[in-house]
Amino acid sequence: MTRHVTCIGAGVIGGGWAAHFLSRGFDVVAWDPAPDAGARLRRTVDAAWPALTELGLDEGADRSRLRVAASLGEACADAVFVQESAPEDLDLKRGLLAEIVVATTDDAVIASSTSGFPMGEMATEAPDPSRLVVGHPFNPPYLIPLVEVVGGPSTDPAVTRRAAGFYRATGKTVIEMDREVPGFVANRLQEALWREALHMVANGDATVEQIDAAITEGPGLRWPVHGPCLTFHLAGGEGGMAHMLDHFGPSLRSPWTRLEAPELTGSLRDAMVAGTASGHDYAALVAERDRAVIAIRRAVEQARRP
Amino acid sequence: MTRHVTCIGAGVIGGGWAAHFLSRGFDVVAWDPAPDAGARLRRTVDAAWPALTELGLDEGADRSRLRVAASLGEACADAVFVQESAPEDLDLKRGLLAEIVVATTDDAVIASSTSGFPMGEMATEAPDPSRLVVGHPFNPPYLIPLVEVVGGPSTDPAVTRRAAGFYRATGKTVIEMDREVPGFVANRLQEALWREALHMVANGDATVEQIDAAITEGPGLRWPVHGPCLTFHLAGGEGGMAHMLDHFGPSLRSPWTRLEAPELTGSLRDAMVAGTASGHDYAALVAERDRAVIAIRRAVEQARRP
Numbered sequence: 001m002t003r004h005v006t007c008i009g010a011g012v013i014g015g016g017w018a019a020h021f022l023s024r025g026f027d028v029v030a031w032d033p034a035p036d037a038g039a040r041l042r043r044t045v046d047a048a049w050p051a052l053t054e055l056g057l058d059e060g061a062d063r064s065r066l067r068v069a070a071s072l073g074e075a076c077a078d079a080v081f082v083q084e085s086a087p088e089d090l091d092l093k094r095g096l097l098a099e100i101v102v103a104t105t106d107d108a109v110i111a112s113s114t115s116g117f118p119m120g121e122m123a124t125e126a127p128d129p130s131r132l133v134v135g136h137p138f139n140p141p142y143l144i145p146l147v148e149v150v151g152g153p154s155t156d157p158a159v160t161r162r163a164a165g166f167y168r169a170t171g172k173t174v175i176e177m178d179r180e181v182p183g184f185v186a187n188r189l190q191e192a193l194w195r196e197a198l199h200m201v202a203n204g205d206a207t208v209e210q211i212d213a214a215i216t217e218g219p220g221l222r223w224p225v226h227g228p229c230l231t232f233h234l235a236g237g238e239g240g241m242a243h244m245l246d247h248f249g250p251s252l253r254s255p256w257t258r259l260e261a262p263e264l265t266g267s268l269r270d271a272m273v274a275g276t277a278s279g280h281d282y283a284a285l286v287a288e289r290d291r292a293v294i295a296i297r298r299a300v301e302q303a304r305r306p
Numbered sequence: 307m308t309r310h311v312t313c314i315g316a317g318v319i320g321g322g323w324a325a326h327f328l329s330r331g332f333d334v335v336a337w338d339p340a341p342d343a344g345a346r347l348r349r350t351v352d353a354a355w356p357a358l359t360e361l362g363l364d365e366g367a368d369r370s371r372l373r374v375a376a377s378l379g380e381a382c383a384d385a386v387f388v389q390e391s392a393p394e395d396l397d398l399k400r401g402l403l404a405e406i407v408v409a410t411t412d413d414a415v416i417a418s419s420t421s422g423f424p425m426g427e428m429a430t431e432a433p434d435p436s437r438l439v440v441g442h443p444f445n446p447p448y449l450i451p452l453v454e455v456v457g458g459p460s461t462d463p464a465v466t467r468r469a470a471g472f473y474r475a476t477g478k479t480v481i482e483m484d485r486e487v488p489g490f491v492a493n494r495l496q497e498a499l500w501r502e503a504l505h506m507v508a509n510g511d512a513t514v515e516q517i518d519a520a521i522t523e524g525p526g527l528r529w530p531v532h533g534p535c536l537t538f539h540l541a542g543g544e545g546g547m548a549h550m551l552d553h554f555g556p557s558l559r560s561p562w563t564r565l566e567a568p569e570l571t572g573s574l575r576d577a578m579v580a581g582t583a584s585g586h587d588y589a590a591l592v593a594e595r596d597r598a599v600i601a602i603r604r605a606v607e608q609a610r611r612p
Contacts, residue, residue: 012543047589051596088557115554116562138524139541140592143599146524173523175516183562185512186520192502192563193495194534201577202568206491208581210481212533214492217479218444218452220529225606227518227526228500235445237318248421251394256422256489257498259565262508271507275514283353286446288609290357293449295605300531303598 004029006079008072008100010037013113014085015044016141018066021083023052023142024170025060029067031075038068048142055143072096076103081166083135085113090121097132098125109163111135111149116187118180119152129154133163136184137172145173148184189228196257216300225292226285233276234285241276245269310335312385314378314406316343319419320391321350322447324372327389329358329448330476331366335373337381344374354448361449378402382409387472389441391419396427403438404431415469417441417455422493424486425458435460439469442490443478451479454490495534502563522606531598532591539582540591547582551575 005021007014010032018041021028030041045063052061069075076082082104086096093114100110110132112122123129133151138144147167151160164174175185183191200206206214222231229241236244245264252261262268311327313320316338324347327334336347351369358367375381382388388410392402399420406416416438418428429435439457444450453473457466470480481491489497506512512520528537535547542550551570558567568574 181511185516186524188502188563189499190525192498192565195565195567196494196498197534199568202574205487208535212535215529215533218492219496223521223526224602227521228503229514229518257494259498259501261501262505268508292606292609296530296602299601299605300598
């Protein structure tokens, strides 16, 4: 029997993962308790396929290599890698991950798409939690490269490495975390922005449409090329992050968001400067950002007028 | 004598504004107390010019139409519009805005680039605060379209409208706010993300490089096309924002960021759903996002390899 990738859950994320693995030439077996799961999955895969074709399919990639299994046990039996994308419900995930551990062979890696539960909290019912790891994607998993990989206290470090290697081999960009932080890295960042947005709508400070425009017409245009740290490094001019922190340090005590900032200690300042300044030429970074922002603006303009 | 645009401050933002107004065919007069202000300004304008040329210069646009004045009074005397981009220091801005009011004619609009001070706090020393308005740009002002426009309690609403109209006429995208909120809209959102990032570095949760990669390889790729609200509308699948909130509502109480979320009341839920769901076809939005993310990924890849 051929080994395959198993996708548990047929929602937006589970379906997106199925499309990703199919595009990379794998057999994919899916399972979801919903009666219409098969139809939903195929709709998601069909909607993703033009984008995946445009990006370039791997050899053997074929939508017909998706099979919907009748049971979780059948879906998992021959899996080399299981991606669990069930609803974000801790009790549900605890039970499901335990079932998957039992249903898989000892060499199968089991990754959870959870948006923020640490594996230490999800693995409590599994008879053997060593093969359980978080592999958190971003919607849609077939287009956004990032996967955050982190194990729990009982995860075998070799399993975490295998998961990261497997994702990379399928073209993903992996951030491996060495400790469990609720929400991981990227989700904590976007969740802070999202909660501030909810506060603003709840408080009548801004409308939903203004919030979206504020990002798409503003800082959102810089973030695909330079992350928030390198962006602020450039905001400091030729003095870079050091000048930016010295200049805007006092603003960290202003009520510019509902989130209070940490104290800007000397060691935090040094860490920010070291992480951005080293090895970058200011003028070259400015030119790179400018080329990217122009190209991004044009890309979006064209995508909005099909 | 010809009327011109005046840029007060020769830093990254002041210089970026000068480049923007020059590219739109204006005479620009600048002033900054620093002895090397003229050289810095010309360096910023020169660095911006290839990007502005690529985007398309307006008739008459010419870098030589930048003049550096010897005094604030000389710079402001014939200004039709003044853009103040001094350092983010409340006392400094109070004094400077008062001087600018005195130095300009009664029909000149005076806008401050402040990142977050409400005009009500900055206008306290001005003899006539009715012509003072916030016009908050994003770096670089010559490429990022967004300007947040908001007046203080003493600002003439006609001045706020004129400022918004002037920016729009020069190709900017304007968000007009009807109340002063510290940090305005876009800056509050990115500041929440930034403060969470600082906490993570201070706490050893993630490195500066991981934080940047988390955004550039993750949610940052979606934000130029769909803001945070429309992005999460799509994360809800065919059920949209309503399904997303019903599903992830409990996560708002999880410690996924240091910022506590507001209570997800029925009216907040309804406002989020109304702001995203109306008039959008789910499949068309998915296709638009997919086209955009592919084009954005390619744009960034190309910009990084000049």
